[in-house]
Amino acid sequence: MLDDRNDPLEKLAAAHRSLEENLNDLARAARALGDARGRAAALEGLSGVVAYFERSMSRHQEDEERSLFPRLAVLEAIAPTLERLRQEHKAHQRAINALRAAIERDGGAEAAEVLPQLIDDLRAAYQRHVACEEQEVFPAARRFLQPSAMQGIMHEMETRRGRGGQGNPAKGISGRPHRPGGMRRGP
Numbered sequence: 444m445l446d447d448r449n450d451p452l453e454k455l456a457a458a459h460r461s462l463e464e465n466l467n468d469l470a471r472a473a474r475a476l477g478d479a480r481g482r483a484a485a486l487e488g489l490s491g492v493v494a495y496f497e498r499s500m501s502r503h504q505e506d507e508e509r510s511l512f513p514r515l516a517v518l519e520a521i522a523p524t525l526e527r528l529r530q531e532h533k534a535h536q537r538a539i540n541a542l543r544a545a546i547e548r549d550g551g552a553e554a555a556e557v558l559p560q561l562i563d564d565l566r567a568a569y570q571r572h573v574a575c576e577e578q579e580v581f582p583a584a585r586r587f588l589q590p591s592a593m594q595g596i597m598h599e600m601e602t603r604r605g606r607g608g609q610g611n612p613a614k615g616i617s618g619r620p621h622r623p624g625g626m627r628r629g630p
């Protein structure tokens with residue numbers, strides 16, 4: 444029987460909430476760049492959040508592209524949606540790369556101008572993407588996937604995080620990593 448602790452779709456949705464929080468952190472850190480006195484600290488904070496966001500987002504994308512989507516490939520009705528979501532993952536990755544480049548290129552006034560827009564764009568793109576996954580793909584998975592497939596996805600997600608299904612299942616993939624700069628972090 445699946446409960447929230449071993450339900451991979453709940454875990455993926457929880458990761459969405461966490462990524463949204465991180466996007467809020469990014470927006471907050473980018474706003475702080477406007478104050479020249481606090482700019483160096485704001486840039487450091489921003490860099491930490493971007494690094495965390497990169498890691499968690501790429502793991503989440505792998506969960507979807509390597510564990511969830513392939514198991515739904517036989518559902519012809521959502522095949523085009525899955526392909527579009529894969530392309531959007533690439534676009535999100537490019538947006539994060541642009542963000543990282545803007546931070547590294549210039550800690551000055553230009554970054555203060557460019558970064559909030561880059562983050563707003565990423566947030567808007569991410570919102571549409573998540574809505575589609577949660578309203579279309581996850582419900583289809585819930586209807587279609589057998590318990591053994593759900594367990595398989597969960598196991599792969601745990602393995603991807605070096606946990607291999609061992610340890611405390613209550614902690615599982617929601618275990619909180621190191622939180623540099625005191626900012627919120629999630630799965």
Ligand SMILES: [Fe+2]
Pocket residue numbers: 504507528532572576
């Ligand atoms: Fe996705």
Ligand SMILES: [Fe+2]
Pocket residue numbers: 455459503507573576
């Ligand atoms: Fe997702």
